[in-house]
Amino acid sequence: MIVELGHFALILAFCVAVCQAIVPLLGAWRRHYGWMSVGRSAALVQFPLVAFAMAALMYAYIVSDFSVINVIQNSHTDKPLLYKITGVWGNHEGSMLLWVFMLALCGGAVALFSGNLPPALQARVLSVQGMIGVGFLAFILLTSNPFLRAVMPPENGNGLNPILQDPGLAFHPPFLYLGYVGFSVSFAFAVAALIDGRVDAAWARWVRPWALASWCALTVGIAMGSWWAYYTLGWGGWWFWDPVENASFMPWLAGTALIHSAIVVEKRDALKSWTILLAIITFSLSLVGTFLVRSGVLTSVHAFAVDPSRGMFILLLLVASIGGSLTLYAVRAPSLQSGGLFAPVSREGALVLNNLLLATGAATVLLGTLYPLFIDVIGGDKLTVGPPFFNKTFVPLMVPVLAAVAAGPLLAWKRGDLLGALQRLWLAFAAAILVAVAGLYLTSGGPVLAILGLGLAAWTALGALVEWAERIKLFRVKPGDSWKRAVHLPRAAHGMTLAHLGLAISVAGIAATAFEREQLSVVRIGDSIQLAEFTVTLDKVERQPGPNFVADDATVTVRRNGVIEAVMHPQRRFFELQQQTTTETAIRTSLLADLYIALGEPDQNGGWTIRAYWKPLISWIWFGALVMAFGGMVSLSDRRWRVGVAARARMNAKLQAAAGD
Amino acid sequence: MLRKVAYLLPVLVFAALAAYFALGLRPDRDPHLLPSALIDKPSPDFTLPELNGDGKLSLAGLHGQVVVVNFFASWCVPCRVEHPLLMRLAEQEHIALYGIAYKDNVQDTRRILTQLGDPYRSIGVDRDGRTGFDYGVYGVPETYVIDKNGRIRKRFVGPLAADAVNNELLPLLQELNKS
Amino acid sequence: MKRFAAALLLALSFAGGASAVEPTERLSDPALESRARAISQGLRCLVCQNESIDESGADLAHDVRVLLRERIAAGDSDDKATAFIVSRYGDFVLLNPPVKPATYVLWFGPPALLVIAMGGLILGRRRRAAAQEVPLSADERQALARLMQESEQ
Incomplete structure (x- = not known):
């Protein structure tokens, strides 16, 4: 009975999603406030419905209801309770339900926490969310229904793959999916802005916390997956450049670029159409990842059961959502006014460099991941693109990123003084040299690249600290005054320092893998x-x-x-x-x-x-990722996100008016 | 004008990507199947003890005829799927079918062939899988077609299906036997 | 994670069991062994997809590791030993795809993309700068400085 109710709730959620997709959009078009507000109500109804469906499936797993096909295929009475619960998303159907659950969660959160949005923008954002919901709920109901009953219930189930019977399964997928699906909010904001034809500092201010929250979740999700691989595999591998890992890494790279470029839109009203494009691309890469994992076009170590009809369905969803949004972009983006100018050497310039390299990095990972498929489809030889390729192409792209992380925040907006910034970084430079020399000495000229990596990590870490110390005038004013400055420093500034430190910590951990010893x-x-x-x-x-x-x-x-x-x-x-x-x-x-x-x-x-x-230093890899995510959360807690948004936006507008002519 | 085109670029790139994905989803494409590196190359030499009798099964002994070499094992479940087809090929089509027992225990191979019937003209015992390695075998069953000059012309990976036999294997054998 | 799941999907049979390189497989000469390790980290295990034979527990990976060490012990150079494996399984076994016409796009695509994107940026900047460059008046500059200062606090 509960299973049927869960199924029914999912169908209802689909109907509500249809409403959410259509009515507020029409309302925003006809300027009808009643219709616009349907978006909020629909999003707030949809979440409990999907949550109930999720709970119903979980219940079927907990009581080992072997009349449900999904439970038969993935559970067993002897399985510990924890894995009965987490086993819900250890398979294709259940994980899709988790996906939609996260989507409904994000939709509900947007409805709850965006009361200060202009009604038309909010209506459009929720409508776009509703459209994504329609697509994926239809996908579940039509091709991957977890609530199907078996004609002849067996005595017991097939059990869950032992490798998945691990606490890692409890946390890794929920965080990962929250990250993937969370980017649907920035996607929805981008599409809404394109429909609206207007992107300004206020828009960036609204979209950035959502992007940041998703980025934090994705960072944690990827780190947990990697740590899980590390402790289960028996030889300590933690990253394989496998297509499925890449599928999570590409949205992370694009999302990292997005949270940086949105700053430029917010503060300087520049890079608008690029930021919109990034918001679309980030979520599109999440969708492409979903397609790659579940369609079977690529071979991967993480395989879901493969079914071409599912692949076709997801491909159609991709064409509708990505194709649709990019077409809209092609039509509307040229009319977006580009804002303030800046010199190549400036804070904006550094952020553009960051975006250029991260975007190229994401494209490189995409190319490497899909290349075997391309060659195969055009009838060439089968070939493999493995870790050596990514190490040779992707890693060099990240070296200038790290070099710039330290210097970028020290540059002024509009026109910066690179020489001055580098002079202030002498301490970071000295630390990098010191680390490299010490490394060379300790390993008696050991792996040079790894030592360079450690030096780079020291440079990045010290650079982040120097920037922070400058902001609070550490050692230049009395300690008490520095403390006061630190307290009054916006949380976002602390967050950035932490995130950059976290990056440096991870890089050090990665570089140090070259020094590991093995005894077999x-x-x-x-x-x-x-x-x-x-x-x-x-x-x-x-x-x-x-x-x-x-x-x-x-x-x-x-x-x-x-x-x-x-x-x-x-x-x-x-x-x-x-x-x-x-x-x-x-x-x-x-x-x-x-x-x-x-x-x-x-x-x-x-x-x-x-x-x-x-x-x-191996645990630094994941510890650094946690520090990065923590930095993101500190930044999220910045009260400027919540209060004074309107006033701030007005001031920015004034500023631009002054700077523009 | 150029600016407008630049804004079109993302959607065009995506269209190309989607087209590739659609091609990749064709049901007849299996990303797990690998082509042989040895197609149209001289087939690797081997000399293996015969399963039945004290003789040897060697490549030299097969020279001058078009042969089908099937790698199989008693522990291999999919091999049983293709077994009836192999029996038909041997009995009705009279093809020169040779077997290589890949990493299998001699007793087990004998037992399974007594149970299911023996379609092979002769069977070589590849106990350590060395011959399989030379042929690039990565899982059993695999089936190779070798022409009169000892060149590998075709490889089938996985159990032979009736379709593949009728549409590919038999026409190929006919053609090779003519020349 | 689900590292062995893919193998289960195949309509082929594989024997398996152990995990990664085993002590008994190793060569006694540490120099030769470390060469063999390095090579096998670059060779793909065919049946487990995207794992190197050094990491894989599949039976076939074990066989290839052993045969590779035979060649190394017999005095083959790294390239020759690799070619020995490639001649049987094709370029597919190389985790590092060889540079050849079919992989030009793969290898030269990323740097080309970076160069094109940088070129586009520079071009776009020049055009926009030419279109928009109107110097601020003294009054405007003062107002701007004031506003900037306010916004920074």
Whole structure:
């Protein structure tokens, strides 16, 4: 019964979405306020409906209702409760429902938190959101319905892929989807602005918090996925340039460009049509990612069940949404007035450089991801585009980005003084050199590129700190005054410093992967192996029962100079139902390095394969991402987003009037 | 004018992309299937012990005839799917079908062939998969067509389907046998 | 994550089990072994899609690792050992696509894009500057400075 109600709620949500798409748009066109306000009500109704559908499916999983096909295919009574719940989005149908849930959440949030928007703009934004909802709800109901019943309910289900039975599944997809789908709001704002024919500082001020919030969620989502791969794979890989990873990385790159270019629109009324285009592209890349994962046109390690009819449906949705919005862009964007001029060396110039490089980076990832498909479709040889390609093309693009991150914020708007900025960065430069020299010395001339990466990270980090210190006049006025300045500094400024610091931390972690040590041996009980300055001893291996698996649990003692540093328990888990083995690695994280131990197969002579790694700074990769996202959230909490928006916009308008003629 | 065109660029790029996606979705395209690197190249040499008897199955021994070489294994489930078709090819079409037991245990291979019937003229035992590697086999079953001069002309990956046999394999064999 | 799921979808059979490079496969000479590792990190495991044979637990990846080490131990150069694998499986196994006419767009596309975008930017700037350059009067400049100062606070 509850399942049918969930299905029914989803159909109702579809009907409401149709309303939300059509009525407010007509209202904005005819200047009919009653019709415009339908958008808000519809968005506020749609969210509980979709949430109920989600809850209904979750309920079917929790009670193991094996009359539902989706539950049969992905669940089992023996599965722990956590994975019964998270298993809801561990498959195509359920994850699409999560997607639509996030969309309805964003629509509801726009309806709730954008009361200060001009009614016509709000109506158009919600209408565009409604259109996206119509498309994807139709997709679920017609091709991927999770509520279908089985004719003959079986005794038990097929279970969930053991690799997905991990706490990572609880957090990674929701954050990722919140990020993907969150960009639909900036997309909707862009389309609404194109219909309206007007983009100004106020528009940028409204759109930027939404873009920023989605960017934070996407940052966290990607970082969690990468960390999940790191601890489950058994050898510590964390990024593979796999098509599905790229599908999440491209919107991130475009979104990063977007949150920067929107600043220029807001402060200087320039780059308007480019920012609109970026807002469209960012969400379009999310949609393209959805298509790539679910249509089966590319081979990827993360595969959903493949069905060409679904692929065709999503492709039609892409043509309608991306094709439609870009056509609108081609028609309306040329009439957007371009605003203030600026010299190449200026804050705007630095942000343009940032956008140029990030956009080229996103295009490079797109090209690399799709190239095998292109070659295949035109009948050429099959080929593979793997990590070496991205390392050679994408990474060099990011070097100037990092170099500019430190200098950009020190440049003035309109016309900056590069030499002056660089002089103020002498400390950052000295730190970079110091780090590089120390690195070269410590590794006796080791991997040069990695050392350059570390130097670049130091430069970026110190650059961000120098800029922050200048703002509060640290060491130049009394500490108390500096503190007062820091308190009064807008949160957005603190946020930027944090985000740039986070970037530097991640870059350092990535660069340091070149220094990792690996020790791979067959070890008997009681024997030891040497890893960097550690002695790793295999004490025992015991068989332990789990809820739906049997584990071989190893006790490994790590000593440094004879002193016990850690006792770790890597496991191998065998899942009877799926006849599949997974590795549970044991990781001891510290600020400076991870000890990473995985238990491999036993041999005939009582030995066990042990993979032990010493990975310096590796946790910085994800910690840096969290700092970035935290910086974004600090910036989001800036009260200027909420109060004084109108006054601020008026002042900007005055400013432009003065600057324009 | 140029400015207007610049604004059209994004939608044009997307149109091209969408067209590629549509082509990529054609149902007959399977991104998992790989072409052989050895098409129209001399087929790699091999000399394998025969499954039945003490003789050897070697490439040299096949010279001068058009042969179909099928890599299979008893542990391979899809091989059972194509097995009835192989039986038909051997019995009704009288094609020169040779088998290579890929990474399989001799007893298991014998048992499965006793159960299902043996369509092969002769079977080589490729215990360590070395011959399979030389041919670029990446999963069983795979089927190769080798012409009279010992060149590989075609590879089928995965279980042979009736369609592929009627539309591709048999016409190709006919053509090769004529020349 | 779902690293093995793709393999399950294929209508082919693969044997599998272990994970990544195994201790027993390694060459005793560390120099040769590190060469073999480097090469195998650039070779794609055919059955697992987008994983290198060094990372993959598939049976076929194991075979290729072993055969590759045989060639290295027999004294093949890196290029020759790689060619040995490529001659059997084609360019498809190379994670680093070779530069050839079919991949010119892939390899030279990104730098070309950057150059074109920069060129477009410079052109657009010049045109706009030419169209809009009207110097501010002294009064305007003063008003502007005042406003800028206000906005900064």
